[in-house]
Amino acid sequence: MMSSGAIIGQYYPTQSIVHSLDPRAKILICIIFMIVLFVGNNFYAFLVTGIFTLVCVFLSKVPLKMLIRGLRPIVFIMIFTMALHIFLTPGPTMFQIGPLKATWTGLMQGFFIGLRLIILICFTSLLTLTTSPIELTDGLEDILKPLSKIGVPAHEIAMMMTIALRFIPTLLEEADRIMKAQMSRGADFESGNIIERAKSLVPLLVPLFVSAFRRADELAMAMEARCYRGGEGRTRMRELKMRKIDFVAILATVIMSCFVIYTRIRFGPVLPPSMV
Amino acid sequence: MSIEVKNLSHIYMQGTLTEAFALTDVSFTVEDGEFIGLIGPTGSGKSTLIQHLNGLLKPTSGTVLVDGVDIWSKGVSLKEIRRKIGLVFQYPEQQVFEETVFDDIAFGPRNLGYSPEEVERSVEAARQVVGLDKELLSRSPFDLSGGQLRRVAVAGILAMNPEVLVLDEPAAGLDPKGRKEILDNIKKLHESGITVILVSHNMEDVAYFCQRILVLYDGTLIADGAPREVFTKEKLIDSIGLKPPEVTIVMRKLRQRGWSVREDVLTVEEGFEEILRCLGTKGVALI
Incomplete structure (x- = not known):
């Protein structure tokens, strides 16, 4: 894996x-x-x-x-x-x-x-x-x-970091799956010169980006459905x-x-x- | 072409804290022309098992023999194995990436080094099998509906002319019409001589299509036999959280109420016949 x-x-x-x-x-x-x-x-x-x-x-x-x-x-x-x-x-x-x-x-x-x-x-x-x-x-x-007094979006930065960290394993798993799916179609990620290898990443990266965007969209929707509206007045589970x-x-x-x-x-x- | 799986075990992340046994000592043989159903609850190792069949995963121990040759021995081309044993992943539409439907279906054949004419020919053949409109070939795959995209993805594997087709939940997430179409396609393929291994959660589908069923539970193969044999092992099936087809359950309940219907009924048509036969012998007074 x-x-x-x-x-x-x-x-x-x-x-x-x-x-x-x-x-x-x-x-x-x-x-x-x-x-x-x-x-x-x-x-x-x-x-x-x-x-x-x-x-x-x-x-x-x-x-x-x-x-x-x-x-x-x-x-x-x-x-x-x-x-x-x-x-x-x-x-x-x-x-x-x-x-x-x-x-x-x-x-x-x-x-x-x-x-x-x-x-x-x-x-x-x-x-x-x-x-x-x-x-x-x-x-x-x-x-x-x-720093939020001078316009730094502190909560938003922290939320972005949390989400990014949360999705690292998900994306790795997804990359693994798509790679295997393309290998099943005869794709070769391991041999060839640098240009060939870079080219061979297209079948991996396009689906990965498509799904990352879809996931982002769904996540935003799910957060809004639960009335997320940024950091103001928001309390934490663990203070x-x-x-x-x-x-x-x-x-x-x-x-x-x-x-x-x-x-x-x-x-x-x-x-x-x-x-x- | 035969596939022989011998004492296959697989351990994920061996030697780390998160080490996990995915498969333990699995053995079975797939003969030419069979239609096999692979069932088991979520996390039972079905996906891990099928990824061993075309060499995407390397066994921790045990062997996978294709036509008697260990696929991990020296000199065996995994590309050729992957051509012979076509593996359709779950939600295969997520692997689509080309600019046109034609190019996406042609990805496999081109990787195999087919000439442009051969590519054209195999794409056309695959398109016909999955029943995709010809004018869709020049469209972008991202404009298609879910059901159509699924067919494009299956066609992408078929275009490589596999001798064995392994499908992981090919009908998942499709509407009833799309479901029926894709399963009928698979049945047609099997009739044309391709060996099929179908992974499914839907017992009706498996009971209806397959000649033989493999049941995986917690990484071990706990049953291997004809649908009638497997689904009448009531206790075994219940204990692992699976459910036989609804009609089989209806028959079982009828028997408990004193009807002398057969228990190994798998399809609604069969059930209908059985009930009629029973009514015939008992007379209409019963209802």
Whole structure:
């Protein structure tokens, strides 16, 4: 089955402190963390953010193996950026290939950039791994709500995301079915050059689009039949409520951020003591 | 052409948390020229089973032999298997995509590498079998009605000249007239020598058309025999949530009230004859 492949934003259902946090708190923490990660520019900052991430992973009960698997798609980007840094940063020469000069400073910078990417991916995947899509969109809606004063359709954006997420498995299933139906008519999706392959997708994409539009139409009708008319005055089945633990988590993030900012001011972009 | 299914098992998503047994140790043989009905409640594995017949799914264990050759062995062309065993999916009109009806029916034959003349010929033959008006061929399939579109889709499979035709609920969602037409077409096809496997929820249809019935329940084959044998296994049929044809139930009830009618009646005509025969022996006093 097609749907057995990797899925973006996979949810890992289990019970843990991280899972039970309010989605708004988690989104907020994620935003703070991302900013801090790019503010931090020295060894101590990476040490602290790295440990913070590991603690969160441990608390979430998500297997480390799963997170590492999530890193696979960015391996290429990481190697590429690291190579660029190693060869393009000025500094004391490590070795030279033709006109390309590898520098020690570049190596250190590349290493930190790679580390930053790894931490970033791990921490943000933790958000989707521990928060169900419904919770996530509910939280996002609440966070965007203040912006609705200046015309951002917060509820509509959240509803669109919910619907989109809801229909990913449906569309995958449908694609699988149509593909099999066309294969029964002798269609070949696997061989041929790029142009032939792209062409062979027409018998899959046309019916898929036709049915997606039909589904959208039916869904809109069904929503209207149940008097859906947008977000104004609408209540929720599960009301989100911030608890003490949510504030503790945010506080912990803020304290960590303060420390990272302090190290940036105090030490600046320096290497760990042993490497100076 | 014969199809032999041997100890077929299929497990979806094997090795993951959502692993699900779809078929367990299913074995049967389809002989040339048979008309087989495949029945079973929703989720019993009917669709999974028929997707194994033309190599869309690979068995987790077991084999599918077509004319004695394992379709998954080396050197077997799955394209050729899929030509020989035409599979019509449920709601096949959803797979239609070409600009004209003609091109859509011709999709299969063209994939098989037929020459333009051969394509023309097989489309024409398929069109006649399903009873589609000739002028519709140049129209866009998206202008047609549901019943017409269904016929276009079935014609798309027939144009590949299959020797075995497998249909998943071909009459689902059609009105009574469309239903009758499509089933009569299938009957005609069978009479012309094509082996037919019909998946259906409608017991009347299965009882009326098929010579043999396979019953799937929870991924296992629990009955295989003539309609009369299968539908009189009252307990078995009831226990899996299926219902024999209405007329069979009427006969059963009549017997419980002391009428000496036969129980293995499958069609209304037969039932009518039986009741008349019974009235003849008992006399009119009974009514």
